[in-house]
Amino acid sequence: MDDIDGGKYNTCLTCSGSAGSRSTCPSFKSVRSGRESDGTSFLGTWLSLSMILLTHSLRLLFTGFLGEEKWMEFVGVAVVNGFEVIYCSKNSMTAETRQDWVKEVIQYHPTYWFTNECRESQSLLSLNIEALMKSFNHTKGVHTFQRMSGCEWDDETGEVNGFNQFGYDGEDFITFDLKTDTWIPTNPQAVIFKQKWDNNREALYRERNNLITICPEMLKNFLNYGRTLLVKPVLPSFYLLQKTPSSPVTCHATGFNPNKVNMVWRKDGAEIHEGVNRGEIIPNNDWTFQMSVDLEISSxxxxxxxxxxCVFQFSDVNQDIVTKLDKAVIWTNKGKIESRWILFACLIKKNNIFVHDASGT
Structure with missing residues (x-):
């Protein structure tokens, strides 16, 4: 490792994610990619969803927080296809996991690389954050220094993309360029980092090897052991919810995967925004996701x-799953208005739109 003033710089493999089931990237940029398909049948929808997951990702994020008392906190997390698999913290600098299948990966493919990354990243961030604060003339408040990188692998073409970058207080700071094997400053204060790190050719070689070789190998190991959770696309179940007759109607989708989705309300086929409140995508405890969108119906x-x-879309698939606004299928605090309804009965292809038909039985 080297601080701003010099010394050995030991590169490491890092990526973006958060200490939770759902990946949440910081505000500085990360690499994403996807594919589109326009399947025209129920099978086509599943095939289209599978196309989303042809590109897999392993991302890590290490974050150092420095507060008023100059005491740095540190957390790190590894994320595969949007799901946390390993984490570490200042109090536990070894790789830990809460997932049984990940423990198998650790058993047969020891994650010394992640443990080392945790220790080295904590050292790197702690050595530099105070100097960074001085260079930005920051003497008070809480500040963050983050390291984010990883790789994406297309299991159809075999193409690998790697990325590694640093951020200070949520803004891009410096990025590694795999085309030139050099560091690119995105802030004037990062020039001194570039000068030091570009002169360490051995570290630059390790950086490339981490991103292009080690990262994809570890990603494939995770995918092999967790394929049923990490790769299989899952369609959601839908519910229309309402607390009282005058309350907004909530369109709730749950159990879907991946989490790159959009859900809106439409009137006469056109998206509407007035009277609509869109909730966030949040994780379930079974590695799927849920989200809700409210519609004010008083008028x-x-x-x-x-x-x-209510229209649900996977971001990279040109298909709509439509849930019609129907009082007969709304759930209230007193239960469902009519019993024995099948909320997710079928997907019917109508004019290239998959309609969620909530007809009764």
């Missing part, structure tokens, strides 16, 4: 309900 006439629909 909607009963005869106009059929003009509204």
């Amino acid at each position: 909607v006439r009963p005869e106009d309900w059929e003009r509204y629909a």
Whole structure:
């Protein structure tokens, strides 16, 4: 490792994620990619969803926090296809996991690399954060210095993309360029890092090897052991919810994977924003996700309900899953308005749109 003033710089493998089931990137940029497909059948939808997951990712994020008392906190996490697999902290600098299948990966493929990354990243961040604060003329407040990188692997073409970058207080600071094997400063204060790190050719070689060789190998190991959770695309179940007759109607989708989705309300086929409140995508405890979108209906006439629909889309698939606004299938605090309804009965292809038909039985 070297601080701003010099010394040995030991590169490491890092990526983006958060200490939770769902990956949450900091505000400085990360690499993403995807594919589109326009399947025109139920099978086509599943095939299209599978295309999303042809590109897999292993990302790590190490974050150092320095507060008023000059005492640095540190956390690190490894994320595969959006799910946390390993983590570490200042109090536990060894790789830990809460997932049984990940323990198998650790058993047969020891994660010394991640343990080393935790220790080395903590050292690197702690050595530099105070000097960074001085260079930015920051003498008070809480500040963060982050390291984020990793790789993406296309299991169809075999293409690998690597990325590694640093951020200070949520802003891009310096990025490693795999095309030139040099560091690119994105902030004037990062020039001194570039000068030191570019002169260490051995470290630059290790950086490339980490991103292009080691990272994809570890990613494939995780995918081999966790394929049923990390690779299989899952369609959601849908519910229309309402607390009281005058409350907004909530369109709730749950159990879907991956988490690159969009859900909106439409009127007469056109997306609407007025009276719509869109919730965040949040993780379930089974490695799937859920989200909700509210529609204010106080001004909607009963005869106009059929003009509204909740539309769910996977981001990289040109297909809509439509849930029609229908009082008969709304769940309330007293239970469902009518019993024995099948909320996720079928997907019917109508005009290239998959309609969630909530007809009763």
